[in-house]
Amino acid sequence: MITTKDLTKVYTSRGRQVSALRGVDLHVREGEVYGVVGTSGAGKSTLIRCVNMLERPTSGTVTVDGVELTALRGSEHRAGRELREARRRIGMVFQHFNLLSSRTVQENVELPLEITGLDRTGRRRKAAELLELVGLGGKARAYPGQLSGGQKQRVGIARALAGDPKVLLSDEATSALDPETTRSILELLRTLNQELGLTVLLITHEMDVIKSVCDSAALMRDGRIVEAGTLTDLLADDSSQLARELFPLGDLGDPGAGRPDGTVLEITFQGDTSTQPFISQLARTYQVDINILGAAVETIGGRQVGRMRVQLPGGHQDNVVPIGYLREQGLQVDVVTETGANTDSTTGVVA
Numbered sequence: 001m002i003t004t005k006d007l008t009k010v011y012t013s014r015g016r017q018v019s020a021l022r023g024v025d026l027h028v029r030e031g032e033v034y035g036v037v038g039t040s041g042a043g044k045s046t047l048i049r050c051v052n053m054l055e056r057p058t059s060g061t062v063t064v065d066g067v068e069l070t071a072l073r074g075s076e077h078r079a080g081r082e083l084r085e086a087r088r089r090i091g092m093v094f095q096h097f098n099l100l101s102s103r104t105v106q107e108n109v110e111l112p113l114e115i116t117g118l119d120r121t122g123r124r125r126k127a128a129e130l131l132e133l134v135g136l137g138g139k140a141r142a143y144p145g146q147l148s149g150g151q152k153q154r155v156g157i158a159r160a161l162a163g164d165p166k167v168l169l170s171d172e173a174t175s176a177l178d179p180e181t182t183r184s185i186l187e188l189l190r191t192l193n194q195e196l197g198l199t200v201l202l203i204t205h206e207m208d209v210i211k212s213v214c215d216s217a218a219l220m221r222d223g224r225i226v227e228a229g230t231l232t233d234l235l236a237d238d239s240s241q242l243a244r245e246l247f248p249l250g251d252l253g254d255p256g257a258g259r260p261d262g263t264v265l266e267i268t269f270q271g272d273t274s275t276q277p278f279i280s281q282l283a284r285t286y287q288v289d290i291n292i293l294g295a296a297v298e299t300i301g302g303r304q305v306g307r308m309r310v311q312l313p314g315g316h317q318d319n320v321v322p323i324g325y326l327r328e329q330g331l332q333v334d335v336v337t338e339t340g341a342n343t344d345s346t347t348g349v350v351a
């Protein structure tokens with residue numbers, strides 16, 4: 001639904017050039033919620049602004065719903081007719097809502113419809129429908145100044161939906177909100193994604209946002225995407241930095257704890273595997289004593305994901321068969337340490 005190819009953006013500021021994007025390839029599938037995360041200055045805002053051409057990329061292409069926006073005429077300041085039409089199919093919500101304070105809630109939502117030339121009755125009807133959809137049916141006549149932050153963002157979302165977009169871009173939409181309101185706005189985005197089939201691309205600096213609402217995620221650093229994939233695939237990849245941040249290993253305690261001689265395993269389970277009693281099965285099948293060093297279970301992207309750190313007696317060679325058994329059950333197993341053995345590996349050594 002959204003594809004960027006080798007996207008670059010160079011800003012010139014006071015005679016100095018800043019490369020905000022250095023060849024970004026992004027692929028967001030239809031109907032998914034895709035989060036881009038990264039530290040301040042990584043290029044997230046620039047990327048999302050290039051996707052709807054609020055910012056014209058220096059080079060590369062942007063394609064949204066089969067239309068290559070970068071091939072359409074227009075500058076940053078004045079888009080051509082085709083680009084304006086394509087943009088109408090892309091809604092955008094902003095961190096600071098960007099509402100007009102002198103207009104009522106309803107008039108704010110009607111604004112994009114005025115621009116399309118829809119008549120007054122049509123505008124009223126559409127705005128009322130949208131306000132109902134975002135849970136603000138009773139606030140049509142209020143002014144933005146009379147609303148809470150969460151309510152303002154709901155108005156921003158209703159306005160973004162006025163053009164019946166297929167894609168919604170969210171630029172740190174929850175960063176100015178408290179945790180409770182953030183949760184309710186993320187739930188609304190998820191509902192709109194599911195009920196309207198809306199594809200959502202959001203940028204955030206909060207891992208919790210990715211965890212609670214996204215199907216896929218990308219990590220940006222210094223103008224590049226350094227990692228991307230579905231949350232399920234990322235969590236199954238032991239080298240994934242995003243997975244480590246989504247589900248920090250530190251939570252599981254010290255891998256050096258436990259018996260002095262033994263093999264410490266880190267077992268990741270998600271989806272169906274999370275309901276299997278694999279530890280007791282392993283103990284029964286191989287008659288081994290299993291020492292549980294730590295465990296955590298979380299819901300990430302609507303799926304249950306768990307990690308457990310366990311210790312088996314003996315070195316790695318003694319445990320090849322039990323480890324193979326666990327992997328056959330669909331579990332991801334990383335050998336963290338072999339205490340008392342020659343190997344001193346502290347990284348996820350996968351045999």
Ligand SMILES: Nc1ncnc2c1ncn2[C@@H]1O[C@H](COP(=O)(O)OP(=O)(O)OP(=O)(O)O)[C@@H](O)[C@H]1O
Nearest residue numbers: 011012013018020039040041042043044045046047
């Ligand atoms: N209009 C501009 N003119 C000059 N440099 C800019 C401009 N906009 C962004 N930059 C620079 O481009 C780089 C990327 O900025 P960008 O705002 O895209 O990052 P970000 O990841 O969204 O950061 P934040 O989370 O702080 O918003 C930064 O070095 C920033 O200073």
